[in-house]
Amino acid sequence: MSLRNLFISVTCALLLASRGAAAPAASSVVSPSASSVAAPLSASSPAASSPSPALSSSETEPSSTVSAPPVSETVAPASDDPNYVAWTSDYTGTPEAIRDSLGGTVIGPQNVPLDLENPDLLAPPTTDNGLVANAKWPFSLSHNRLQTGGWARQQNVDQLPAATELAGVDMRLEAGAIRELHWHTASEWAYVTRGSVQVTAVNQLGQNFVGTANKGDLWFFPAGVPHSLQATNATEDGAEFLLVFDNGTFDEDGTFLITDWLAHTPKEVIAKNFQAPISVFNEIPGEELYIFPAASPGPDSDAPAGPYGTVPSPYTFAMSQMSATELSGGSVKIVDSHVFNISKTTAVAEVTVNPGAMRELHWHPTQDEWTYFLEGNARVTVFASSGNANTFDYQGGDIAYIPAANGHYVENIGNTTLRYLEVFKTATFQDVSLSQWLALTPPAMIEATLNINAEDLKYFSKTKSIVIGPAPVNGTANGTTAA
Numbered sequence: 001m002s003l004r005n006l007f008i009s010v011t012c013a014l015l016l017a018s019r020g021a022a023a024p025a026a027s028s029v030v031s032p033s034a035s036s037v038a039a040p041l042s043a044s045s046p047a048a049s050s051p052s053p054a055l056s057s058s059e060t061e062p063s064s065t066v067s068a069p070p071v072s073e074t075v076a077p078a079s080d081d082p083n084y085v086a087w088t089s090d091y092t093g094t095p096e097a098i099r100d101s102l103g104g105t106v107i108g109p110q111n112v113p114l115d116l117e118n119p120d121l122l123a124p125p126t127t128d129n130g131l132v133a134n135a136k137w138p139f140s141l142s143h144n145r146l147q148t149g150g151w152a153r154q155q156n157v158d159q160l161p162a163a164t165e166l167a168g169v170d171m172r173l174e175a176g177a178i179r180e181l182h183w184h185t186a187s188e189w190a191y192v193t194r195g196s197v198q199v200t201a202v203n204q205l206g207q208n209f210v211g212t213a214n215k216g217d218l219w220f221f222p223a224g225v226p227h228s229l230q231a232t233n234a235t236e237d238g239a240e241f242l243l244v245f246d247n248g249t250f251d252e253d254g255t256f257l258i259t260d261w262l263a264h265t266p267k268e269v270i271a272k273n274f275q276a277p278i279s280v281f282n283e284i285p286g287e288e289l290y291i292f293p294a295a296s297p298g299p300d301s302d303a304p305a306g307p308y309g310t311v312p313s314p315y316t317f318a319m320s321q322m323s324a325t326e327l328s329g330g331s332v333k334i335v336d337s338h339v340f341n342i343s344k345t346t347a348v349a350e351v352t353v354n355p356g357a358m359r360e361l362h363w364h365p366t367q368d369e370w371t372y373f374l375e376g377n378a379r380v381t382v383f384a385s386s387g388n389a390n391t392f393d394y395q396g397g398d399i400a401y402i403p404a405a406n407g408h409y410v411e412n413i414g415n416t417t418l419r420y421l422e423v424f425k426t427a428t429f430q431d432v433s434l435s436q437w438l439a440l441t442p443p444a445m446i447e448a449t450l451n452i453n454a455e456d457l458k459y460f461s462k463t464k465s466i467v468i469g470p471a472p473v474n475g476t477a478n479g480t481t482a483a
Helices: 003-022 112-117 257-263 265-276 434-439 442-450 452-459
Strands: 097-099 102-106 136-138 142-147 150-155 167-171 178-183 188-194 196-202 208-214 217-219 227-231 239-245 325-328 330-335 349-355 358-363 370-373 379-385 387-395 399-400 409-411 418-424
Touching: 136 387, 150 379, 167 178, 167 227, 178 257, 188 196, 188 208, 196 217, 196 239, 208 217, 239 370, 349 409, 358 434, 370 387, 379 399, 379 418, 387 399, 409 418, 442 452
Parallel strands: none
Antiparallel strands: 097 102, 136 399, 142 150, 150 167, 167 239, 178 227, 188 217, 188 239, 196 208, 196 227, 325 330, 330 349, 349 418, 358 409, 370 399, 370 418, 379 387, 379 409
């Protein structure tokens, strides 16, 4: 062999040996653990911008032996900032648009009482993002219709544009006062907040009904069923009640009133209809009465006996006599068509939440939630998908509106019991619990998705908690902080 050929042979051998030493054995490839992974590379770093060399099929390990990369390699971990409410209901200072190092003081005109009631609008948690349709309306901002004997104020899409499925009315009747005989194009569901109300109705089959709803009780009239309401003298103040209609455009001023109808019908037609002398109708009102004073109603037994009997399903339901389901953080009563048979288009959950407790993270699959706060202070974050989430604060007399499928919770951020109504346009109450969903999903899926250790999955409940009591977090109880 020539010297030249010997040199070439030795050089090739050395190159082959060098290549073999540089390639690690497939069995030595180790998937990095979550604890050993550094922060994600930025797009500007050399390693991030340089493509990785492709491996040939002979150099890759079978996928079954390679563990999935930790979540922290995909996105940065969420902040561990608890994001408590910036100030509580008993805070008496001047609220500022500041959260930690963000924001600044308010140096222009400021409505301090309004800002004190809405800390999560002025100083929202850093988890808020994007835009969510306004989900709050206080009845205090609704124009009030004053009548002799009472008043009424309403909320529909004119006040809360997102509330397309349901509308509400807050109505007050002095003792004996009557909300006159009328009917609607929408169904009417009601909850008595104070006092006692006698309700009367006749259905399309000529069957009648007279019953009384006391504080905490319900009534329901299907669309088109004529009815009337009268406050009893059970309390000297009469009654106040909440009405909910299954149409977001409903207008309380647009109901069909008997006085309004007859005032706009020729007298001779009225007389012919009733087969009575025209003089019988000489003194009927020349315009609608709507709400007017009267003597207190007689007993329910005074209802006329009709040839077709009474309605088969009562129009009232004694929710006040219903036992609540006691929970770790409060209680709940649920009334839908399964127990209140006539209520085919409206269901309700009456919820109480103890101080520091919360209605669990959940959503309602197909129906919007119209919420009325009876007492206490609440905090609600509405998650509307696509990174959009906004937080709102509520007090007694406020309305919340949460579209179907939007994730949310209701937290008591006050020092007294929070009590509110969840109302839905449906025959059957439905909700989905986040904790239950995760607890009933294969653990490996939850570990891979949320980067939660297997031993910590014990905290996820396989049953709906509904209302959860305060729980320790890093050695201290859940709570809020005042600015």
